[in-house]
Amino acid sequence: MDIKMRSDCPISCSLDIWGDKWSLLIVRDLMFSKQCTYGDFLKSDEKIATNILASRLQMLEMNGLITKQDHPESKAKVLYKLTQKGIDLLPIMIEINLWADKYFTLPAERKEILAEVKKDKEAFIKEKTIELQRHTN
Template identity: 40%
Template sequence: MDYKFRCNCPFTSAIDILGDRWMLVIVKQILVDGKETFKEFVESEEAIATNILSMKLKLLEKLGIIDKIKLPTNKKTNIYRLTSKGLELTPILVELALWSDNNLREVHPSLLKGDGIDLLRNDKEAFAKALIESYQQKLDATNDKLNEQTEH
């Protein structure tokens, strides 16, 4: 993959990819919100423009953070899924959410509250584990459904 990084620093190189306005939002949408299709991303409350979304999905795929498969029953629809490399971003997303919860409430008082946030505050490792397990269950269910469609 040809990608121009600013320098050889691992921090800066990660920020070159993940510091983009949309990259982690898309990963979050897949992991937390269960988004899988282009249409679902476009219809989300984050309101990413279609041309930007297309470009970011292609880059995430090139980087091996997501993969794309076609539905056997509808060759026009792509399903986007996190790879193991993409799932490894879960602790980063959890840390960002925790930082946001701790530091942005006074300027953004409508941030989410509830059981999920309480778990995040009290046990971030359990929160991350629950996210990964939930995603894996959804992925397994999707794979089962795709296998059924392929067999017919």
């Protein structure tokens, strides 16, 4: 599995890494939970297949968006976390949420979070970024 760039366009380069149906859902989970085990990802609503999850985690790690860490309480478990490069996807994730808010019916809990975002987007991003960075070792 290697990285083939289709062009030097930033959109294209970005899509080459996370332009599929699953990668940003993994990033989403990590933004909500700060850290996830392999099993945590499998539990998400969208029901990703285990082999696809493994390949996406490998892809995201190889491209420096996430890191693997030993679980402090168990050698059987692995912790996945966002790197700074992954945390920096936050503004994109927020804009996707705002777009979806305009054109879909969102679950109530997401609407609440988005209300806070709409109040002061910059502040939300700054705060959330720091919060995520705190969990980065």
